[in-house]
Amino acid sequence: MDRYENLENIQVRPDSFECSITADITVFGYVENKLKVLLLKKTVGDIKDHWMVPGGVMEAQETIEDCASKVLHALTGFQNIHFEQVRTYSSIDRHPLKRVITVCYYALIKPENHPLTLRSNVQSIEWFDMDKLPENMGFDHRLLIQDAYAFVQNNLRDRLVVGELLPKQFTLPELQNLYEHILNIKLDKRNFRKKMFQMDILKSTGEKKAGVKGGPLLYEVKQL
Amino acid sequence: MDRYENLENIQVRPDSFECSITADITVFGYVENKLKVLLLKKTVGDIKDHWMVPGGVMEAQETIEDCASKVLHALTGFQNIHFEQVRTYSSIDRHPLKRVITVCYYALIKPENHPLTLRSNVQSIEWFDMDKLPENMGFDHRLLIQDAYAFVQNNLRDRLVVGELLPKQFTLPELQNLYEHILNIKLDKRNFRKKMFQMDILKSTGEKKAGVKGGPLLYEVKQL
């Protein structure tokens, strides 16, 4: 006997089952030489007093990407943040109120460019060290962060995914530190530079960064 | 002025917007030394006479993965097929009848293990060469196939993603052909073998395949 034998609700119809969609964005930041994740507690909702990544429901007239922008802005004030899709989660009981599936994204930003403010509906918002995530996280958000982190690590291996993690102009040691902290490994200075230069993605500004011993040169990402 | 200023519908509520979810599965097959995609035309629905990948709506009591299994079985009869998530698409007008977002998967199967039959609601079902996809494809399914194909190629580079594309026991030349056709490049025989052996994923059965000149050895994938 076959559990699918008499299922014919394959076709999209006006009365097809519907459920809510949310976009969740794992926002990574890089500060004090540590990779951080932005988490918040809401003042309202079903799982108060639990930390979660920014997320919220999609509406009729928007794509999920529109929704992600909207949500990020509403909950953090951030605007024009680049993000990429990671994965979609659809466990049946992931949301206590009703059936909700969520499409997840990650974003990389530089916290000092985006000071945290308490927006409406937000009780607390904080950067957490990747290795010191709080115990009480809502929904499946711990899994979600894990997956997003793995995704970022993979992307970093052959592309340049600095995103907004560094200021527009940065030194090579700064870039290398970023890589080391995201990949969680130690890199050789000369080999790292060799690789970056042959990727041909950096442009020297000719200027030196003041206030640092050694007087390191400032670079920026080449625009295509 | 800010387009998001007075949006507060972030929170999941009982009356949050809902829409239908579909799972679409790009099924790749490998036959006659060619990589193929399984497409079908339905007898009912909104875009008749257009080829599309198997897909259908998710219901209340199932995850999207459940849905993908169900849909695949309903439309093709295939069962116990392994598939992986590729990406979620949410353009507003992608479906003519109503708002539908789709979560896409890919699967790799061996056509000769899964003969095509016309199931209910299916008008035609066929394997198409990857480089000879039909003109009249429904929805955004051409894009969807492109993305799935790129995904498979990437996976193949460092993992073994034979899926079900080959029989349980296969020869090294067969495996190499598969790689060459998926990656669309020519590989060196000796180097390919060297790589496979040092990946340590193959187990020799000790038997030779009959009916082939040279008497090639049969291998199978090592189970962990």
Added chain:
DNA sequence: TTTATTCTGTGTATTTTTTACACAGATAAA
């Protein structure tokens, strides 16, 4: 049965890529 044809299976030399490694010059701090 013999012969011809086609396919499999193997090792080594060459090139390319990756890794390891140390010190002089610049700047800030003392």
Added chain:
DNA sequence: TTTATCTGTGTAAAAAATACACAGAATAAA
């Protein structure tokens, strides 16, 4: 002015990827 810290650079060694040819096995043809 001296000291301490950080930047910037090249080369040698190791590892990985690539290029390449022929003998043996099985089928197909004579």
